[in-house]
Amino acid sequence: CEILSSLPLQMSLYFNVYFFPFWWLVTVAILYLKYPALSDYYKFILVTIMILVSLTELIRLYLGYVGNLLEKVPELAGFWLLTLLPQLPVILFLLFNEGLRIHSLERALHIIFAAFLSFQVVAAFFTLRRMVNTLASRFRVTEFHRLEEQRPGPAVPGLATGSGS
Numbered sequence: 410c411e412i413l414s415s416l417p418l419q420m421s422l423y424f425n426v427y428f429f430p431f432w433w434l435v436t437v438a439i440l441y442l443k444y445p446a447l448s449d450y451y452k453f454i455l456v457t458i459m460i461l462v463s464l465t466e467l468i469r470l471y472l473g474y475v476g477n478l479l480e481k482v483p484e485l486a487g488f489w490l491l492t493l494l495p496q497l498p499v500i501l502f503l504l505f506n507e508g509l510r511i512h513s514l515e516r517a518l519h520i521i522f523a524a525f526l527s528f529q530v531v532a533a534f535f536t537l538r539r540m541v542n543t544l545a546s547r548f549r550v551t552e553f554h555r556l557e558e559q560r561p562g563p564a565v566p567g568l569a570t571g572s573g574s
Contacts, residue, residue: 413540414477418532422473425525429466432518433459436503439515451508458499465495473529482540489533497526 440455447455469491476485503509504519511519 411543413480413536413543415532415536418473418477418529418536421525421529421532422470422477425529426470428521428525429470432522433463435514435518439512443510443512446510448508455509458503461495462499465491469496473533477533477536480540482537482544485533485537485540489530489537492526492530492533497523497530500526 437459440459444452469488472484472488472491475481476483476488500519500523504511504516504523
């Protein structure tokens, strides 16, 4: 039985679990410091982004661990989608939008987080592809064996005619 989970993806998830609380604390502290200097719509956007990223990241990391370690395709696909759609664009928005008055420490943390997310998107894609291909081939083999068992065996000439000794 071949192991389909990805060690590089698992290592990235492991380090991401420890990096995310640090990223969150520093980002919230810097947001607290620069909050009075921001315009009203950036205040609303940043608070919404922090809530969205916090909730999504917890779900995303859980799905990544379960999907990769237990080799479950739906969970790993959910992890990949949550990484690709809300997380990566939001972090890139935080990284490249100059209207947010980005602090240098904040930029460094966003670059590291974006690197984690980018690597995880690529690693999860290849892991998902390998898992799906392997599971599809296992399914084909079991279906082939099931059809072979249902197929009638060759007829024995003496028993079919009723003639014998």
